[in-house]
Amino acid sequence: MPSEFLAKPARVAIVGAGVVSPLGFGLGETAEALRQARDCIAPVERFAVENCRCKTAGQVSDQRLFRAAERSQHPERLHRAALMMIAALEEALAGAAAFSPELTVVGTTSGGMTFGEQYYRAICGHGSGSRLPSRIANYLPQKAVADAQEAFGITAPCQVIANACASGTNAIGHAFQCVRSGRYQRVLTGGYDALSELVFIGFDSLQAATAEKCRPFDRTRSGMVLGEGAAVLALENLETARARGAEILGEIVGYGISTDNYHLTQPNPNGDGAARAMRRALDDARHSPAEIDYINAHGTATAFNDAAEGRAIAELFDATPVSSTKAMMGHSLGAAGAIEAVISLIALREQFLPPNINFERGDPDIDINIVANVAAAARVRTVLSNSFGFGGTNASLVLQAA
Numbered sequence: 001m002p003s004e005f006l007a008k009p010a011r012v013a014i015v016g017a018g019v020v021s022p023l024g025f026g027l028g029e030t031a032e033a034l035r036q037a038r039d040c041i042a043p044v045e046r047f048a049v050e051n052c053r054c055k056t057a058g059q060v061s062d063q064r065l066f067r068a069a070e071r072s073q074h075p076e077r078l079h080r081a082a083l084m085m086i087a088a089l090e091e092a093l094a095g096a097a098a099f100s101p102e103l104t105v106v107g108t109t110s111g112g113m114t115f116g117e118q119y120y121r122a123i124c125g126h127g128s129g130s131r132l133p134s135r136i137a138n139y140l141p142q143k144a145v146a147d148a149q150e151a152f153g154i155t156a157p158c159q160v161i162a163n164a165c166a167s168g169t170n171a172i173g174h175a176f177q178c179v180r181s182g183r184y185q186r187v188l189t190g191g192y193d194a195l196s197e198l199v200f201i202g203f204d205s206l207q208a209a210t211a212e213k214c215r216p217f218d219r220t221r222s223g224m225v226l227g228e229g230a231a232v233l234a235l236e237n238l239e240t241a242r243a244r245g246a247e248i249l250g251e252i253v254g255y256g257i258s259t260d261n262y263h264l265t266q267p268n269p270n271g272d273g274a275a276r277a278m279r280r281a282l283d284d285a286r287h288s289p290a291e292i293d294y295i296n297a298h299g300t301a302t303a304f305n306d307a308a309e310g311r312a313i314a315e316l317f318d319a320t321p322v323s324s325t326k327a328m329m330g331h332s333l334g335a336a337g338a339i340e341a342v343i344s345l346i347a348l349r350e351q352f353l354p355p356n357i358n359f360e361r362g363d364p365d366i367d368i369n370i371v372a373n374v375a376a377a378a379r380v381r382t383v384l385s386n387s388f389g390f391g392g393t394n395a396s397l398v399l400q401a402a
Contacts, residue, residue, distance in 0.1 A: 008182075009180045009181070009182075010179060010180050010181075010182055010237045010238065010239070011180075011237070011238035011239070011251060011253075012176050012179045012180050012235055012236070012237070012238065012251060012252045012253075013235070013236050013237070013238040013241045013242075013246070013248045013249075013250075013251055013402075014233055014234065014235060014248070014249045014250045014251065014252065014345060014399075015095075015096045015099060015234050015235070015236045015241050015246045015247065015248060015249065016091075016092040016093060016094075016095045016096025016099055016232075016233070016234030016249070017091070017092055017095065017231070017232070017233050017234070017249060017342050017345055018087070018088035018089060018090065018091030018092035018093075018094075018095075018231065018232045018342075019088055019091070019229070019230070019231040019232075019339055019342045020060055020065070020084045020087045020088050020229050020230050020231070021040075021058070021060065021227065021228075021229030021230075021231070021329050021332065021335075021339050022040035022041070022058035022059055022060060022227055022228070022229065022328075022329040022330060023038065023040055023328060023329050025064060025087060025091075026091050027091070027342065027345075027346060030342070030343065030346060031346045031350050033328065034325065034328070034343065034346065034352075034354045034355070034375055035350075035352065035375045036375075037328070037355045037357050037373060037374055037375060038328060039213075039327075039328060039357060039358070040058055040328055040329050040330075041056050041057065041058050041213075041214060041225050041227075041328070041329070041330055042056060042057070042058075042059060043055055043056055044056060044057050044059070044195075044200070045059060046059070046195055046197070047197040047200070049200070052200070052201060052204045052209075053204050053207065053209060053210075053211050054200075054203075054204050054209035054210055054211055054223070054225065054226075055211070056225055057195055057200065057225060057226045057227060057228075057330055058225065058226070058227030058228065058229075058328075058329040058330025058332070059195060059227075059228060060080075060084060060194075060228055060229060062080070065080060065083045065084065065087065066083065067087075071086055071090070071151040071152070077134045077137075077138055078138070078147055079112040079114070079115055079138050079139075079143070079144055079147075079194065080114070080194045080228075081108075081110075081111070081112060081144040081192050081193065081194040081230070082112075082138070082143065082144040082147035082148060084144075084192055084194065084228070084229060084230035085106075085144050085145060085147070085148035085190075085192050085230050085232070086147065086148045086151050087230070088148075088190065088192075088230040088231055088232040089148045089149075089151075089152060089188075089232045090151075090152070091232075092188070092190075092232040092233065092234050093152060093234070095234075095247065095249070096234040096236075096246065096247075097246070098244060098246075099186060099234050099236065099246070100186060101154060101156045101186050101187055101188040101234070102156055102184045102185065102186055102187065103156050103157060103158075103159070103175070103178060103184050103187045103188070104145060104149065104154070104156050104157070104158040104159070104187070104188040104189070105158075105159045105160075105161065105171045105172075105174050105175040105178070105187060105188070105189045106145045106158065106159075106160055106161070106171050106188075106189065106190055106191060106192065107160070107161045107162065107163075107166075107167030107168040107169070107170060107171035107172075107190070107191035107192075107334045107335075107337065107338065108141050108144070108160060108162055108167060108191060108192050108193055108333075108334035108335070109162055109164060109165070109167055109193055109199075109333045109334035110193050110194065110196045110199050110333065110334065111139065111140060111141030111143070111144070111162075112135075112138050112139040112140065112141070112143060112144065112194075113139075113194075113196035113198055113199060114194065114196050114197070115134075115135040115136070115138050115139045116135070116136075116139045116198075117196070117197060117198055118132060118135050119132050119135040119136055119139070122135075141160050141162060142158055142160050144192055145158050145160065145192075146158065154188070156188065159171075159174070161174060162334065163389060163391075163393045164333075164334075164389030164390040164391055164393050165298070165300075165331070165333055165334070165336055165337070165387055165388065165389030165390065165393075166257075166337060166387040166388060166389040166393040166394060166395040167191055167333070167334035167337065167387075167389070168190065168191025168231070168334055168335055168336055168337030168338035168339070168340075168341070168387065169191075169337030169338070169340075169341065169385065169386075169387035169395040169396070169397055170257065170337070170387075170393075170395045171189050171190065171191055171337075171338065172189045172190070172191075172233060172235075172252070172255075172337065172338060172341055172397060173255035173257065173395060173397060174189075175187040175188075175189035175233075175235050176189075176235060176252045176255050176397075177255065179235050179236065179237055182237075185236060185237045185240050186234070186235070186236045186237070186240075187235045187236075188232060188233075188234055188235075189232070189233050189235060189338075190230065190231045190232035190233055190335075190338040191230065191231060191334050191335040191336070191337060191338030191339070192229070192230035192231075192334065192335050192338075193228055193229070193230075193332050193333045193334040193335040193336075194228050195226060195227070195228040199226070199333070200226055203224065203226060206265065207223070208223055208224055208265075208300075208302055209223050209224055209225060209226065210222040210223030210224065210225060210301065211223075213327075213358045214301045214326060214327045214330065214358060215301050215327065215358045215359065215360070216297070216299035216300065216301040216306060216323075216324035216326060216327050216356055216358075216359070217297070217299060217301075217306050217310060217322075217324065217356065217359065217362075217363060217366055217368070217370055218301070218358065218359050218360055218361060218362070218363065219360075219361040219362060219363045219364070220360065220361060221301040221302070221303065221306060221363075222301070222303075223301060223302055224300040224301050224302055224326070224330075224331050225301075225326075225330045225331065226330050226331055226332070226333070227326070227329045227330025227331055227332040227336075228330075228332050228335065229329070229332045229335045229339050230335055230338070230339075231335060231338035231339045231341065231342045232338070233338070233341065233342070233345075235252065238251065248402040249345060249349065249402060250345050250348050250349065250399055250400065250401055250402050251399065251400050251401075251402065252397060252398070252399055253284075253285040253286075253287070253382075253398050253399070253400050254281040254282060254283075254284035254285025254286075254287065254396075254397065254398030255280075255281055255284055255395070255396070255397055255398070256276070256277045256278060256279065256280025256281030256282070256283070256284055256395070256396045257277055257280065257393075257394060257395045257396075258273045258274075258276035258277040258280065258392075258394045259273065259391075259392050259393060259394065260272070260273035260391075260392025260394065261392055262392050263392070264390065264391060265390050265391075266304045266305075267304060267305055267308040267309075267388060267392060267394075268308060268392065269304065269307065269308055269311075270308070270311060271307075271308040271309060271310070271311035271312030271315065272312075273308075273388070273392050273394045274298075274308055274309050274312035274313075274386065274388055274394050275311075275312035275315055275316060276394070277386070277388070277394035277395055277396045278312060278313075278316055278384060278386065278396045279316065280396070281384065281396035281397060281398050282316075282384070282398065284398070285382075285398040285400075287382060287398060289316045289317045289318070289320070290318070291381075291382055292317065292320050292382050292383070292384045292398075293320070293321070293378065293379065293380045293381055293382050293383065294320070294321050294322075294323075294344075294347055294353055294371075294378070294380050294383045294384075295313060295317070295320055295321070295322045295323075295383070295384045295385075295386065296323065296324075296325065296340050296343060296344050296347070296354070296383060296384070296385040296386065297309055297313070297322050297323065297324045297386055298324070298326075298336075298386045298387050298388045299322075299323075299324020299326055299327075299356070300324075300326060300331055301324070301326065301327065305388065306363075306366065307363070307365060307366060308388075309386065309388060310363070310365070310366030310367070310368050311365075311366070313368050314366070314367045314368055317368075319369045320368075320369060321353050321369050321370075321371050321376070321378065322356070322368045322369055322370055322371065323353065323354050323355055323356035323370065323371040324356050325340060325343055325354050325355075325356075327356060327357045327358050327359075328355075328357055336387060337385070337387035337395065337397075340385050340387070341385050341397060341399065343385075344383040344385045344397075344399050345399060347380050347383055348380050348381070348383055348399060348400070348401045348402075349401070351377065351378065351379065351380055352375050352376060352377050352378060352380070353371045353375060353376045353377075353378045353380070354371065354375060355371050355372070355373055355374050355375045355376075356370050356371050356372060356373070357373055358373075359372040359373055380401070381400060381401050382398065382399070382400045382401070383398070383399045383400070384396060384397070384398055385397045385398075385399065
């Protein structure tokens, strides 16, 4: 990046936010679900799971989701992921009047995977996929973003980041750097992923998914549960936002990344990669660990992931409240970091700690302060949000109150 863009880093404001997840549609419903510690994981409805170990997931209501199709000129062509993006973008733009993005950066892992499944089955069953050309056209990972932008007349170029479960967080981190550098004044960012049979069965085959409740950081944790959703943040140079009278919802102040290079699916057991990402985010924000009021953990409820993240948190922090909200909504992969960034923003704005539900017994090897089972009122000024993915892709964000 040219040196002139780094001379005086800009502060980066969040001027709009939207979210769709199993917790609900919008920040208000999401905040209420978090306060009520609502378990939104239910039996899978979209495809057959009788031969799977795991039979549950966090799912978004189709009935409500399809209302978003009204904004599209070709609703019959849209993937569910596009509908999620449209609903999240609508909320983000509604709260960010006169926001005209110069760039869009979005994370995903599955793209329009279910359309690919349908096309493949058409070929296998009939010898030709010629009757389903729209499935291929709408399969591409950028298509859901393009559909959402088209629905609102946005023509900004789009960048898609796909690096496992850190995709959403890295998309936001990259967008944050774009604005802070001075290269851009306004950037849309976030992440999306819709539940896919191929991905669901893949995780089940890896024995990473559980047949039981999702119990992040619990001694009896037995695996993850998948989810789906989308979240969008409108980022803007703070001075520009103030000059035009925009409402400032919060700020992003730090971003850190690292790579383990330890194993294809498992994190380094000592938590070194996670610790480096968190430390770099703190250094980037010029904050000490003691200044973090809440940590939204990656917390997938798998044995290795929680142990590594727990060790890293314990190494850096002293009794800082920690929770994984995946126990309530499942792990939405490329969307997870974006949704959890919005949850972190809600914690800052509503001044409470989201709960880590299904927590019964602490793991003696994980010495961290879990926000167990119920939301707690608290003074929350600064939040750290973690996302750690396959292949050792680690990313952390630091957000602070407006």
